[in-house]
Amino acid sequence: MIEVVAFDADDTLWHTEDIFVSTQNKLEEILTNYCETAHLHERMAATEKENVKLFGYGIKGFTLSMVETAIELSEGKISAEHIHEIIQLGKAMLEHPLRIMPNVEDVLKELHGKYKLAIVTKGDLLDQNNKIEQSGLAPYFDFLEVVSEKDTATYENLFTKWGDYPAERVMMIGNSLPSDVLPVLDIGGYGVHIPYVTTAAFERTDRVASGYRFTHLDNIKEIPAYLEQITLKYLI
Ligand SMILES: [Mg+2]
Structure with missing residues (x-):
């Protein structure tokens, strides 16, 4: 689960x-x-x-x-x-104003209380913290993490820090296969790829994500239903 x-x-x-x-x-x-x-x-x-x-x-x-x-x-x-x-x-x-994507807040509202929620982002510490604060979304989250690299070691450390969660209890959702999805799949977690219209050169990869813990969704609004589907499979 x-x-x-x-x-x-x-x-x-x-x-x-x-x-x-x-x-x-x-x-x-x-x-x-x-x-x-x-x-x-x-x-x-x-x-x-x-x-x-x-x-x-x-x-x-x-x-x-x-x-x-x-x-x-x-x-x-x-x-x-x-x-x-x-x-x-x-x-x-x-200084660019923050533009939150459609459906994000609805999804967070729906998941809040049912799951522990986390942000894992990389970039300049000050800039990322400013954006999290500006977004007004921080209260939905249990863990807010700005990291310098998103690799298997980073995720393992975070899962341990959050409460010794085995990777198979964690789902990571993001627009970058090499940063958000592949390292989490590699350690046995769930990875969801939701692509953005454009991808930075250093976030492109030839590696293909696969396996039952991986899925590709077009929109964040599909997350709650996907989570229910996984829970249902687990209960059967
Ligand atoms: Mg991203």
């Missing part, structure tokens, strides 16, 4: 990735002053992938990756003024 239902936050509970995409488009506009921008998105993806190892996930690292990519693609010609503009783009992302 599932006892803990854990949710990813960015692009699962609220929109995030679309702001990254629109900011990259603004970066492209700035760079058209210096160079061809046909390979901008590719270059950004490569720089981000490298930088995530050093800066971690989040907007601060993304902003530095934009500056680095701009310097590279402009072959060092980008002006201080334009670099300043890029930094402002990053700050605007941090």
